[in-house]
Amino acid sequence: MLKNVHVAERYDTSVWPLGFLRWALVVVFLWFGCMKFTSYEAHGISAFIVHSPIMGWLNTLFGVQGASNVIGVLELSTAAALILGAFIPLFSALGAAMSCATYIITLTFMFSTPGVTAAPLGGFPWLSGDVGQFLLKDLVLLAASACLLIKSVQVAPGRAPEAAAMSR
Numbered sequence: 001m002l003k004n005v006h007v008a009e010r011y012d013t014s015v016w017p018l019g020f021l022r023w024a025l026v027v028v029f030l031w032f033g034c035m036k037f038t039s040y041e042a043h044g045i046s047a048f049i050v051h052s053p054i055m056g057w058l059n060t061l062f063g064v065q066g067a068s069n070v071i072g073v074l075e076l077s078t079a080a081a082l083i084l085g086a087f088i089p090l091f092s093a094l095g096a097a098m099s100c101a102t103y104i105i106t107l108t109f110m111f112s113t114p115g116v117t118a119a120p121l122g123g124f125p126w127l128s129g130d131v132g133q134f135l136l137k138d139l140v141l142l143a144a145s146a147c148l149l150i151k152s153v154q155v156a157p158g159r160a161p162e163a164a165a166m167s168r
Helices: 004-008 016-034 039-051 057-085 089-110 132-136 138-152 159-165
Strands: none
Touching: 016 057, 016 089, 016 138, 039 057, 039 089, 057 089, 089 132, 089 138, 132 138
């Protein structure tokens, strides 16, 4: 039993959760970012964008596909920063901050997009199955992004969060 405690002290168990959060976010941003360049996705997100006080100008300025393309570039840039962040700490913090900003913005859609609540059930707090429940998942993605961001700014300069945790 003492041997297991000693082993646990030597190996930081926070290494794999940080890596798991990072690479899960990378997959989400790569997948969603690539989808933004399709007509299907552009029209799918148009209702969110057009009703958003933060992003509504995108459709006006760039059109439906152009707005989606801009968002796709931002999402792929976030994925790239997160990937680089596995090796370069500055990019870890940058990618995690970009990810946090993304999910903060998408969570505002809960308040601006029609159809988020289930009107037949009396509205808030009941979420519709197609829009409201889809957006609620972003709360978990924001939490994952915030955890990675906090850890990224806590590590010593010159080391990625996963590398810093491994060396303890």
